[in-house]
Amino acid sequence: MKHVTKLAIAAVVAGFTASAAMAQELYTPNLSYRTGPFAATGIPLMNGQADYMTMLNARDGGIGGVMVNFDECETGYSTEKGAECYEKTKDKALVTQPWSTGITLQVLPKTNIDEIPILAPGYGFSPMMDGKTFQWAFNTPAGYWDAADMIVQYLEGMESLDGKKIAFLHLDHPYGKEPIPLFEQMAADKGFDLVPIPVGLKEMQNQSAQWLQIRRERPDYVVMWGWGAMNAGAITEAVKTKFPMENMLGVWWAGHDADLRIVGEDGKGYKSISWSFPNPDAPVMADIKTHVVDTGKTQSNAEEMSGVFYSRGIIISAILAEGIRVAQEHTGNAEITAADLRWGLENIDMTEERIAELGLDGMVPPFKTSCSDHTGKSGGWMLEWDGEKFVKVSDHLTPNTDAYTDLVAAKAKEYADANAPWPVNEDCGM
């Protein structure tokens, strides 16, 4: 035991001294998962994130003249490894990108003590949008409750939901349960019938029982909150039971090209709400091609790069880079601290012009964060599988957040009380 711990201490000490000797850099570690059961969905996201940062380093020499060290720490989507990675990186990290609801839940309470911002774009705990309570956590540009609201809005755009039945097929896990409080509230308001159907982690690949229930219940719509193997399982099962695909909608994590390519034409009509969209003609893609792909620095391939998840990875890195840039301009210092980055992430203003400047045309809707709003209400688009790829089928949808600000405040307060003493941002006057 002595020997092992000594070795570990030596290793850690050596690691720290080696990094301290390095030149100035922006250290933005990513808790990636390129191994394990969720790797298929993780790899395109991680590649998109890494490629954007590599491109910035190659094209602009980093951000504000400082190179970005976009290190990856492999978690395999395991919470245990995630916590290990967090401990490993937190001493000099500007940001934590936890990449799983489990790791986010684990890291979230520590952020007030360690004072490192968590960037969880489009995942994590929905009440994180309350920036006053969750000073250090960001689920920019949209949270799960925004997704739930937009899906219901989209359905209402076609017909009244009064008296309709919506089956909510979800992973029986904190992630899948996240939108239930909001769906329940909306079901009461709009008069539709909500049937929650959980899919256990062990049943992801074999959902015959769930689809039997769906056939029995005859819902008008199936809304899916799935991840990893569950999505492919549900989509193939839906095709098998001949459920009308145009009445099946998913959250953004249930819109992975590879899951639908399995069923191809049969999956036509399946929809997924999304705050990102692949645009192969966007200038940023050309820059990535010249600076990253052509120089052989990417781990990705052409097919993956045209997908929804790769482009989402790019957007996530772009949000982070924008936060860093805002912080640099605010402090006048190129080498920012984690606290500066928090200010930066709180003051992102992604206008249409700024999106065009960054070369992200059509890839992300405009949004604006503030100290009280850590989400930014980007809204999103409804994407539809046309048999080969996802296409936009709606205008820019924006969530009606006023309808659930009370719910957010109540849940945020509940969290703060359960974790008392929980410091909140008193300076935020908004």
Add this chain to the structure above:
Amino acid sequence: MLYRTAGQFKTSYKADQALFPIRQDAILLGLILAFAWVILPLTASEFVFQTLMIPILIYALAAMGLNILTGYAGQLSLGTAAFMGVGAYACYKMVTLMPWMNPILAILLSGVFSAGVGVAFGIPSLRIKGFYLAIATLAAQFFLVWLFEKWAWLYNYNASGAIQVPNLDIFGIYVAGPQASSVTQYFVVLGIVSLLTLLCINLTRGNLGRTWKATRDMDIAAELIGINLMKSKLTAFAVSSYVVGVSGALFVFMWRGAAEPNLFDIPLSFRILFIAIIGGLGSILGNYLGAILIVGLPVVLGTLPAALGIPVSSAMVEHLNIMIVGSLIIFFLIIEPHGLARLWALIREKLILWPFPH
């Protein structure tokens, strides 16, 4: 030379039956304890506490609980993780229902609940044996995890279905929750683990331990010499589940900080079973050695390439890690099928005889 036993005379039965009949064992353990209690807290970083020391100690405790049941009493169990879950949820309910309660007391009491559940699931062991019993404990594994998911009262009707450790303090010092410092948590874990280890060593050396071993080696023979099999098996289930339950409470309260039901699913049970088997069934020391190999080694290996400045991607490190740890497990099982504890016992024996082997 180092382990010379010459001159250590025992003049009474009491001295002969002492915990350390050989003085060098006591010195070695004293050194390890001094290192764990004094030197490490003064020198180690938070990373070492959070990713090496605390998990190794907690996993070793869980494996020790399993080892009492499987290694000493011979009842194979595949439900360890579920019993850990019972301890964790019991502790969570106690500290949220009674916030004034001393958290260390709550952790120690939470084992009582898992002991109760353990005895209930141990009743089939009176009629069924071996692999069939393993299946029965597997039922406990699936049923309890299902219960953690469905019984919303257990997680205080939290929307996410997960339990989150609140900030708990003893006399103003935070021992659990995000406000607690790693060193404090380390001391709490070390204290409880040391206490329960001492308890387990003495239980297994004593009368109860002997009835367990007799049951393990041949239950009919044990019954013939007058051992009450029901008592022997159920006490094994009770003590084992108590230790496992405490380790589960420590697992969530002193280390993870949050837990969802599927954390206590079968992969965790297997992990603990591997620690017990590789460390050595029927030994106390083995649990620590096994935990170091299975829990600690991957962490150390993962930091090596970065520390040595070798540029490999983190995914590659992970793949290499799995391969290296896997082959080490096979290697150790080939050179010593009875586990690392037996390996140490052989080394110690050789050291005692050295330099005149016979």
